[in-house]
Amino acid sequence: MNNRIGLMLSARPDMKYSSQILRSPLVLGARMNTGAPVTGSKVSAVRGFRHMLEPKQAWIDLKCRELRLVETATIPGDRLELNHSISVRTPTAVYYNDGAGVLVVDRVEEGRFLVIRPPKMQTEGGSLTLGKGASLNIPDNTLHVDGFLTESDIEYIEACVEADLHNYLLSFVESRADLKQLRDLDPLANVILKVESKRGLRFVAEDFDPVRDRATLLLARGDLFVELDYVHQILGAARDLIARDPNAIAASRLLLSFMREDSMPSCADVFDVGYLLEIGYRQFLLGDEVCTDETTLSSVIGFFSALEKDYFSARKA
Structure with a gap:
């Protein structure tokens, strides 16, 4: 089994990494978060990032x-306008802040406006504001999302083709048809498929083989954890993905304890990474949280470097 660790970083379009960070042999590259605003054209942003x-x-x-x-929406009072039209049986739950908060959707209006049941905080005189671009999860089996690629996604694909860059991560992949939509626009596309839902897991189990030659799986643990029926199922999902793709990447909420003032990882975070290593993961996507501050990022890279040296040598002994 491969004993080399590889890291993918996260960045906004305008971020710059120092040469010290990029010199690390563990750093394979970085993904650009297209949810962040860009200054100028998308083509310029892609070229500058590369x-x-x-x-x-x-x-x-x-x-x-x-x-x-x-x-931006404030609850109670505003409807939540989504970037996709959806249909779902209501009432149902909608989660925000990586699953830390939940609201009840009373109904969906005009396909993309969620009418939220007045939460308990209203009777207590409080309110909740969710910012523009906030990510939401509706882990309901009756949910149907119209369309796959957004207008912004298509503009970025066109920009990548013009810039001769063909590396993409696709979010919430659930079928081969999703991948086909990308390759119809960029036949040279190399793809990392982010598995973030129960339908995504079903696709991996039943229909991944025909596309595995030009696609890598990514365990997007943050969203998938919220989407699953029971929290313990994330462990089996992690095993299933690495079994289907030995080069699969593990992501989401890795080593967030490094963001504390002492920059020391918690015991739980160390065991978290250790479990992923034990079941076969060797590649990791670091989130925006730890990549924004270069001091934190340097500490995380140093941790993985020491882990690569000591963990695998101890296993051989």
Whole structure:
């Protein structure tokens, strides 16, 4: 089994990494978060991002089926406007803030406006504001999201083709048809498929083989954890993905304890990474949280470097 660890970083379009970060042999490249605003054209943003990372790999993270808020909304009072039209049986739950908060959807109006049941905080005189672009989860089996690629996704794909960059991450992939939509626009596309839902897991189990030659799986643990019926099912999902793709990438909420003032990882975070290593993961996508601050990021890279050296040598002994 491969004993080399590889890291993919996360970045906004305008972020710059120092040469010290990019010199690390563990850093394979970075993904650009297309949910962040860009200054100028998307073509310029893609070219600048690739140039900043050279000779490391640049990847463009498309949002696809991921549900996001089009405008800032305050509850109670505002409807939540989604970036996709949906249908779902109501009432149902909608989760925000990586599953930390939940609201009840009373009904869907005009296909994309969620009418939220007045939460308990209303009787207590409180309110909740969700920002533009906030990610939402509706883990209901009756949910249907119209369309896959957003208008912004298509603009980014066209920009990548013009810039001769063909590396993409696709969010909430649930079928081969999703991948076909990308390759109809960019036949040269190299793709990382983010598995973030129960339908995504079903696709991996039943229909991944025909596309595995030009696609890599990514365990997007944050959204998938919220989407599953029971929290313990995330463990089996992690095993299933690495069994289907030995090069699968593990992502979401890795080593967030490094963001504390002492920059020391918690015991739970160390065991978290250790479990992923034990079941076969060797590639990791670091989230925006730990990549924004270079001091934190350097500490995380140092941790993985020491882990690669000591963990595998201890196993051999």
